[in-house]
Amino acid sequence: MAMKPVLEVKGLTGGYSPRRPVLHDLNFEVAAGEMVGLIGLNGAGKSTAIKHILGLMQAHAGEIRIGGHTLAEQPEQYRQALAYVPESPLLFDELTVEEHLRLTGMAYGVEEASYGTRTGSLLDEFYMTPKRGAFASHLSKGMRQKMMIMNALLARPSLYVIDEPFLGLDPLGIRSLLDKLVEVTKEGSSVFMSSHILSTVESYCSRFIVLHQGVIVAQGTLADVCETAGMARNAGAGSLEEAFYRLVAGEGAGGGANGPVR
Numbered sequence: 001m002a003m004k005p006v007l008e009v010k011g012l013t014g015g016y017s018p019r020r021p022v023l024h025d026l027n028f029e030v031a032a033g034e035m036v037g038l039i040g041l042n043g044a045g046k047s048t049a050i051k052h053i054l055g056l057m058q059a060h061a062g063e064i065r066i067g068g069h070t071l072a073e074q075p076e077q078y079r080q081a082l083a084y085v086p087e088s089p090l091l092f093d094e095l096t097v098e099e100h101l102r103l104t105g106m107a108y109g110v111e112e113a114s115y116g117t118r119t120g121s122l123l124d125e126f127y128m129t130p131k132r133g134a135f136a137s138h139l140s141k142g143m144r145q146k147m148m149i150m151n152a153l154l155a156r157p158s159l160y161v162i163d164e165p166f167l168g169l170d171p172l173g174i175r176s177l178l179d180k181l182v183e184v185t186k187e188g189s190s191v192f193m194s195s196h197i198l199s200t201v202e203s204y205c206s207r208f209i210v211l212h213q214g215v216i217v218a219q220g221t222l223a224d225v226c227e228t229a230g231m232a233r234n235a236g237a238g239s240l241e242e243a244f245y246r247l248v249a250g251e252g253a254g255g256g257a258n259g260p261v262r
Ligand SMILES: Nc1ncnc2c1ncn2[C@@H]1O[C@H](COP(=O)(O)OP(=O)(O)OP(=O)(O)O)[C@@H](O)[C@H]1O
Pocket: 016, 022, 040, 041, 042, 043, 044, 045, 046, 047, 048, 049, 255, 256, 257, 258
């Protein structure tokens, strides 16, 4: 794809303390209309990488660009270009489903006409129409997760950053989410998604980033990742799960803040 990447991560080293980086020299891009999966064991650094992309953490070295700009250069454009769906929902207990959507609409400058049609169809697609007036504190766990997802989808950003979105969703909710993600990528938005559900990641993402102990140990298409994992590249190549296992097994699970010894 010749288009400029939506997300560019160059030489990103980062973490919670400058003396103990969690992420080591990450380099990757997400192009317009692409769905990219970030996979790695517990503690590999996925959420930490996402926090850096969101601008919640400061890089020790390297830079992150969204739509060609760093957060420091263009804070407003940077933030408006992305929507984040966290692993655990962050909602205002005292606001209703509809009020949350209204807030997001205002924050992202969604026009009144599109606001109405988009919220109507999102509420339908996520089976939340009967709950439109309910307080967030009265929703079930999965419904709270759906709220976060609907807010992101209402914003129609150029980049969706999604951390383990399937937890807590029922099978219809998972299907609705995946259908919507396919739809938004067809419209040119990009999705950067972290998940442990490798079969889903494999079927929906066109490229993968395998993070292990804070280092990218493989990235690219399924064929690329399989090749890096030392698997045959010919017909009927292996699954993402098999490649992942080969890439990260043997050194023991757990990852850890130390990363590799350098
Ligand atoms: N707030 C924090 N302060 C210090 N270290 C942290 C903090 N949060 C995470 N870490 C450490 O950073 C490393 C990477 O954690 P991270 O949460 O990014 O992993 P992850 O890949 O998202 O894992 P999971 O699959 O379990 O969500 C771990 O060693 C973890 O202990």
